[in-house]
Amino acid sequence: MLKKVLTVIIVVVAIALVATTAASAQVPDATYGGLRACDDGIAVLQGTEMVDLSGNGTLWAKDLGGDAIIRATSTGHKKDFSDGWIQYAGFDGAAHVAGSRVHVILAGMDINLVAFGLGPAYLWGHGTY
Numbered sequence: 001m002l003k004k005v006l007t008v009i010i011v012v013v014a015i016a017l018v019a020t021t022a023a024s025a026q027v028p029d030a031t032y033g034g035l036r037a038c039d040d041g042i043a044v045l046q047g048t049e050m051v052d053l054s055g056n057g058t059l060w061a062k063d064l065g066g067d068a069i070i071r072a073t074s075t076g077h078k079k080d081f082s083d084g085w086i087q088y089a090g091f092d093g094a095a096h097v098a099g100s101r102v103h104v105i106l107a108g109m110d111i112n113l114v115a116f117g118l119g120p121a122y123l124w125g126h127g128t129y
Helices: 002-022
Strands: 035-063 069-074 077-080 085-118 121-128
Touching: 035 069
Parallel strands: none
Antiparallel strands: 035 085, 035 121, 069 085, 077 085
């Protein structure tokens, strides 16, 4: 029960943060290269990108461009939502997401991610980037 409540809280917070910050987000210059981040927290990435990640927690991905490749190797439970979001609850593994217009959210521990592309990235928690 506590796990479900925590997942719902994380989803609500992550979606609220994406919705409120997307309007004011600036798209970084693609010439700066990629992003590497690791440790515990929440990572939200949006745009044209390629993301390789691993960790423990909950992973959400959404293909807005219709051309995304989403591959996950995880011991967690996959659920497809009618609005296009894919959730991997209890995510404990690795994933690769690439597409012309994708959103990726990972909330958890021992996160390691490498992302390349054009679009905003939001990181909350403890770690390095």
